[in-house]
Amino acid sequence: MNEYGQKIWTSRLLLIVALGLAVIYLFPLYWMFVTSLKTGSDVFATPPALWPKVPQWSTYAEVWQSKNMARYMGNSLYIATGTMAITAILGTGCAYVLARYRNMWIDIGLFLVLMLQVLPASLMVTPLFVGFNQIGLLELPRTAVILALSAKTMPFFIILVRATFMAVPHELEEAALVDGNSRLGAFWNIVLPLARNGILVSAILIFMQAFGEFVYSKSMIQTSELQPASVGLNSFMGPNTNEWNKIMAFAMMYVMPILGIFILLQRRIVAGLTSGALK
Amino acid sequence: MRALFSSLRDGKGFDISLIAIAMVFLILFSGAPLVYNAIMSFQEVDIFNLGTFIRPWVGLDNYRSLFADPSTLPIFWNTVVFVFSSIAGQFIVGFGLALFFTLKFPGAAYLRGLFLVSWVMPGLVVGAIWNWILSGDFGILNHFLKSVGFISENIFWRSDINYSLWAVIIANIWLGTAFNMILLSVGLAAIPRDVYEAAELDGATAIQRFRTITLPMMRATIGAVVSLGLIFTLQQFDLFAAITSGGPANSSNVAQYKAWEMSFREYDFARGATISVLMIVVVMIASVIYVRSTKQEVRG
Amino acid sequence: MGNKLKLMLGGLLLSTAIMASPTLAEDVTITVWSLDDENQPAYNYAKEFSEMDNGIQIEYREIQFDDVVSESMRAFATGKSPDIIAVDNPEHALFAGRGAFLDITDKIAASSVIHADNYFAGPLNSVSWEGKLFGVPKATNTIALYYNKDLYKKAGIDAAPETWAELVDTARKLNDPANNVYGLAFSAKASEEGTFQFLPWAQMAGGGYDNINVEGAVKALDIWKTILDEKLASPDTLTRGQWDSTGTFNAGNAAMVISGPWELNRMLEEAKFDWGVALLPVPEVGSARSSAMGDFNWAIFSNSKHPDEAFKALEYFASQDDRLFPEFGQLPARSDIALPPTGIALKDAALKVFQEQLKYAQARGPHPEWPKISKAIQDAIQTALTGGATSKEALDQAAAKIETILK
Numbered sequence: 001m002n003e004y005g006q007k008i009w010t011s012r013l014l015l016i017v018a019l020g021l022a023v024i025y026l027f028p029l030y031w032m033f034v035t036s037l038k039t040g041s042d043v044f045a046t047p048p049a050l051w052p053k054v055p056q057w058s059t060y061a062e063v064w065q066s067k068n069m070a071r072y073m074g075n076s077l078y079i080a081t082g083t084m085a086i087t088a089i090l091g092t093g094c095a096y097v098l099a100r101y102r103n104m105w106i107d108i109g110l111f112l113v114l115m116l117q118v119l120p121a122s123l124m125v126t127p128l129f130v131g132f133n134q135i136g137l138l139e140l141p142r143t144a145v146i147l148a149l150s151a152k153t154m155p156f157f158i159i160l161v162r163a164t165f166m167a168v169p170h171e172l173e174e175a176a177l178v179d180g181n182s183r184l185g186a187f188w189n190i191v192l193p194l195a196r197n198g199i200l201v202s203a204i205l206i207f208m209q210a211f212g213e214f215v216y217s218k219s220m221i222q223t224s225e226l227q228p229a230s231v232g233l234n235s236f237m238g239p240n241t242n243e244w245n246k247i248m249a250f251a252m253m254y255v256m257p258i259l260g261i262f263i264l265l266q267r268r269i270v271a272g273l274t275s276g277a278l279k
Numbered sequence: 280m281r282a283l284f285s286s287l288r289d290g291k292g293f294d295i296s297l298i299a300i301a302m303v304f305l306i307l308f309s310g311a312p313l314v315y316n317a318i319m320s321f322q323e324v325d326i327f328n329l330g331t332f333i334r335p336w337v338g339l340d341n342y343r344s345l346f347a348d349p350s351t352l353p354i355f356w357n358t359v360v361f362v363f364s365s366i367a368g369q370f371i372v373g374f375g376l377a378l379f380f381t382l383k384f385p386g387a388a389y390l391r392g393l394f395l396v397s398w399v400m401p402g403l404v405v406g407a408i409w410n411w412i413l414s415g416d417f418g419i420l421n422h423f424l425k426s427v428g429f430i431s432e433n434i435f436w437r438s439d440i441n442y443s444l445w446a447v448i449i450a451n452i453w454l455g456t457a458f459n460m461i462l463l464s465v466g467l468a469a470i471p472r473d474v475y476e477a478a479e480l481d482g483a484t485a486i487q488r489f490r491t492i493t494l495p496m497m498r499a500t501i502g503a504v505v506s507l508g509l510i511f512t513l514q515q516f517d518l519f520a521a522i523t524s525g526g527p528a529n530s531s532n533v534a535q536y537k538a539w540e541m542s543f544r545e546y547d548f549a550r551g552a553t554i555s556v557l558m559i560v561v562v563m564i565a566s567v568i569y570v571r572s573t574k575q576e577v578r579g
Numbered sequence: 580m581g582n583k584l585k586l587m588l589g590g591l592l593l594s595t596a597i598m599a600s601p602t603l604a605e606d607v608t609i610t611v612w613s614l615d616d617e618n619q620p621a622y623n624y625a626k627e628f629s630e631m632d633n634g635i636q637i638e639y640r641e642i643q644f645d646d647v648v649s650e651s652m653r654a655f656a657t658g659k660s661p662d663i664i665a666v667d668n669p670e671h672a673l674f675a676g677r678g679a680f681l682d683i684t685d686k687i688a689a690s691s692v693i694h695a696d697n698y699f700a701g702p703l704n705s706v707s708w709e710g711k712l713f714g715v716p717k718a719t720n721t722i723a724l725y726y727n728k729d730l731y732k733k734a735g736i737d738a739a740p741e742t743w744a745e746l747v748d749t750a751r752k753l754n755d756p757a758n759n760v761y762g763l764a765f766s767a768k769a770s771e772e773g774t775f776q777f778l779p780w781a782q783m784a785g786g787g788y789d790n791i792n793v794e795g796a797v798k799a800l801d802i803w804k805t806i807l808d809e810k811l812a813s814p815d816t817l818t819r820g821q822w823d824s825t826g827t828f829n830a831g832n833a834a835m836v837i838s839g840p841w842e843l844n845r846m847l848e849e850a851k852f853d854w855g856v857a858l859l860p861v862p863e864v865g866s867a868r869s870s871a872m873g874d875f876n877w878a879i880f881s882n883s884k885h886p887d888e889a890f891k892a893l894e895y896f897a898s899q900d901d902r903l904f905p906e907f908g909q910l911p912a913r914s915d916i917a918l919p920p921t922g923i924a925l926k927d928a929a930l931k932v933f934q935e936q937l938k939y940a941q942a943r944g945p946h947p948e949w950p951k952i953s954k955a956i957q958d959a960i961q962t963a964l965t966g967g968a969t970s971k972e973a974l975d976q977a978a979a980k981i982e983t984i985l986k
Contacts, residue, residue, distance in 0.1 A: 093297030151308030212401030
């Protein structure tokens with residue numbers, strides 16, 4: 001009984017610590033929310049108010065209507081989905097091979113994967129723009145962004161998923177091959193299902209990252225009908241027009257759906273991770 | 280023909296085609312722009328000959344003029360400080376959180392999920408928020424530090440040359456903690472429980488267990504986290520643009536931001552490209568180190 | 580069915596299609612890039628122009644301030660530039676000097692709508708390069724000194740400062756750290772905004788971008804340094820733009836701010852105190868005045884396939900200049916347009932001062948390498964203000980750099 005009671009107290013204490021950490025870590029998110037409810041100049045007030053005197057809820061409706069957010073969100077969704085699909089399809093196979101062998105060629109492959117990602121998007125965009133223009137890809141601007149972005153997100157995915165494949169016992173695949181499976185069969189029926197959780201988590205992370213992509217979309221997508229929400233958000237920012245409250249309101253509406261989906265899904269993700277299903 | 284198909288399905292061809300597709304894709308969409316940058320660094324580039332490859336060749340002139348500029352070396356030093364501090368901070372906080380959340384208590388899974396929030400937020404927004412938090416007069420961080428008595432005078436995080444780089448580092452640590460934590464959590468989850476239990480029976484202390492089991496078994500994950508951290512940190516651009524714009528007086532300027540400034544503020548594309556080539560060289564060295572570290576990986 | 584019949588049918592279909600929509604078939608589409616959103620002039624003018632039955636359609640793209648130059652030169656280099664662009668005035672020469680903009684001197688001379696004489700000298704100078712006109716000013720603005728009248732009253736000050744010394748004095752009197760009030764707000768950011776705010780000071784003292792290290796300019800930078808060292812302005816002045824700096828004024832945390840007329844509408848809405856606008860203080864009583872000239876110009880790209888249609892669009896835009904102030908709160912760059920009172924006392928009084936200040940506004944440049952010149956000036960400002968060098972040393976360095984650019 002005593003030991004049981006102690007356990008309860010430890011876990012309660014841990015919960016309190018965890019909550020404290022979460023409050024600190026999530027503060028920027030809260031600050032975004034509070035700023036969105038202030039008036040334009042309230043934002044600059046000293047000392048800063050933790051809660052606005054008169055919350056300006058109307059900012060949200062105003063931003064939603066004036067900026068046609070539904071369309072922006074649709075485009076963000078399109079780009080994020082496309083990027084996730086390409087990254088996952090191409091990246092999974094590559095990660096599998098990079099995990100399966102241990103030789104010089106694999107080292108070179110890993111080296112290339114990392115190396116190719118050094119430069120920030122802001123420095124990659126000019127050459128990509130010039131090249132895409134030459135092959136006419138700019139006529140399909142969202143596709144162009146998806147391709148460019150997939151190349152950017154893939155190393156992250158490959159390194160992550162490679163670690164997952166490393167954790168799949170080699171013997172299982174060997175056994176499947178001995179049983180008469182082809183390499184493709186063993187990969188598809190044995191290895192892939194075992195690595196499923198890791199691939200899923202990584203793909204979701206890629207989706208989230210692509211959802212916020214900005215630099216490529218801004219330069220490659222010129223028609224406003226096709227632009228994602230990040231570009232819409234940027235249209236509030238200018239030297240003479242920084243309306244922080246609106247920016248934050250827009251950002252809240254932008255981040256909330258994806259955060260919501262994530263909170264719904266995360267139980268599955270985290271459970272998959274911690275149960276040791278990766279092994 | 281049949282041999283080819285069967286090789287694709289069931290032999291070396293299977294591996295080669297899987298890896299080749301991804302590699303060709305990467306080389307096309309990431310490699311080619313790098314080469315373009317490298318070529319530009321040896322040319323005289325004008326905003327109006329951007330679209331062509333045939334430009335006046337100037338050899339190493341761009342490199343010479345870059346190193347003749349007194350602001351270059353401090354900027355590279357800033358980059359080193361930024362990268363090391365950011366990676367160290369992200370890793371320590373991320374690892375701490377990952378270890379903490381392996382403890383069992385109600386709601387652990389939910390709360391851990393919330394820490395991924397920074398991953399979801401668009402870079403633009405993160406920059407804008409930290410800009411506010413770190414602001415000298417009306418920033419909430421100063422307000423908080425003052426009210427708990429840590430400081431008596433406001434710290435001008437963004438505008439004091441002694442703090443400006445650290446302002447960006449703080450924001451970047453916040454941003455990168457999420458991915459460090461999640462990757463390290465995956466790594467921790469992959470360590471079999473029974474190894475710990477056996478060690479515990481043998482009387483190993485928590486610190487001993489951490490040093491003799493956790494760290495060695497996490498080596499592959501740590502290698503991945505650190506090398507990805509390096510890439511993300513070197514790519515960090517939004518935070519500089521939003522918080523300090525590299526200022527004041529270049530005190531928080533780093534290579535990647537400077538390269539962008541050169542290209543898109545002064546329209547000196549050649550020197551912008553020159554800086555990016557130097558960055559590529561540095562990352563090349565780091566990649567070699569990473570690849571060597573994977574040599575010690577163990578397969579499950 | 581013989582081939583002949585097919586041919587006839589096809590011809591018939593074609594001719595009916597043409598007859599059904601005579602204008603559509605001939606409609607020319609031109610593209611316009613500008614930073615204006617749906618509440619600002621260009622967006623609306625473009626829409627109105629498209630709706631007119633003139634056979635010209637405009638495809639409009641909103642583009643951000645920071646991206647105008649990089650986006651448009653990338654587009655120009657790859658042959659995808661728009662027909663018309665709105666470009667920030669100091670960057671006009673960057674394009675005009677390289678032949679990227681169309682010389683429209685003759686078109687303007689022949690136009691019954693656009694008359695060069697009607698424009699203020701400063702804005703007109705910014706669209707000129709080597710004696711030719713490469714565009715039309717879109718609007719104009721300048722900076723002056725806003726001050727909080729309530730705080731003035733409390734401190735017993737009855738008039739806005741006229742000279743630099745008075746400005747520093749007034750700022751000292753108004754500075755009130757206990758109540759979180761700074762004497763002054765402005766922007767010394769390492770961007771075009773910093774140059775925009777500093778150049779008027781140098782020009783008033785006899786300097787300019789081509790002689791930035793004259794004694795008066797050094798004195799001006801010394802005064803900026805005094806203001807920052809004594810914390811009469813927030814240290815964040817170094818990294819904060821004009822809009823954010825003015826925000827602190829509106830919130831009552833700065834007693835004065837140097838900024839432009841684009842702030843008027845926001846200030847009316849958000850400042851909960853009485854305020855006024857004064858001309859920029861000058862070095863000494865009786866010194867020559869000067870100010871910065873801001874805002875955008877219209878230009879046609881030299882590779883436009885429809886230069887005549889594009890010019891027609893510019894003519895339409897220019898013909899709507901009288902709506903700029905009443906509808907959009909922007910100042911036309913023209914001397915022939917009277918600005919009717921708005922009926923809002925604060926705004927009308929402010930407008931008078933800005934119109935007066937505009938008379939002294941000088942274009943930055945024009946020079947095709949302006950961004951580099953501006954960068955040299957920004958570097959000097961930042962180095963001096965952070966104590967990296969004295970004002971004299973910093974400006975000498977800038978002058979040396981600018982000299983190699985001008986050569």
